[in-house]
Amino acid sequence: MSTPEYEQWQALTVRRPDDVPTPTPLAWHVEKFTVHNDRLMNNALPADFKYDVQRGEAGDALAALALRESIHRQVERERGSRVREAIELGATWNEVAAALDVDPQEARAVLREWVEGQHRLYRGCVERGERPFGFDDDQYAALLALTELADDENVRRG
Known part of the structure; x- marks a missing residue:
């Protein structure tokens, strides 16, 4: 249809x-x-x-x-959102890096840059009195914490 x-x-x-x-x-x-x-x-x-x-x-x-x-x-x-999904669904930084054909630090930078952009978006909406879109401070901190996982560590197995 x-x-x-x-x-x-x-x-x-x-x-x-x-x-x-x-x-x-x-x-x-x-x-x-x-x-x-x-x-x-x-x-x-x-x-x-x-x-x-x-x-x-x-x-x-x-x-x-x-x-x-x-x-x-x-x-x-x-x-960035796909990197986030991969990590949250149990992929390791080594696996994400391989999928992007970069090293794990570069993969983390992709997520970090995207998360920071979403946080700036949220804060800008709040400052303008608009309905917030993006990541608030708690979401921002939680997502940045994912970048601290070791290269072979994942959120499901630790």
Whole structure:
């Protein structure tokens, strides 16, 4: 079943990463990227290809570039939260570091930077009198404590 949001997304012309609304699901990004990318790949087919295919145009190339950048940005924004989930679900810093292809200290820095950003977000909301979003002082401290786990230690086994 199609939703109005999905239909709007399908009709949206993307030429810049900022054309993509922030809450757009990653799967929708990839689906739209694939449509444009497939048309571009069809350009490599012979002119007398026996099936009727849509060929890519400049708009497809621009959309593919913008969507690729938007996907990259979304994945990067979610990086810290995924590190948090991995650690809270029982992964060790060595395992997280391997998944990120970095050393454990760099993996900890990813979490630390994200947690600090979420804490700044929370404090900014409070200062402006807005409904708080992000991590309060207790959540901030609890999440930073995760960075103190030893490389092979996890929250479930100690």
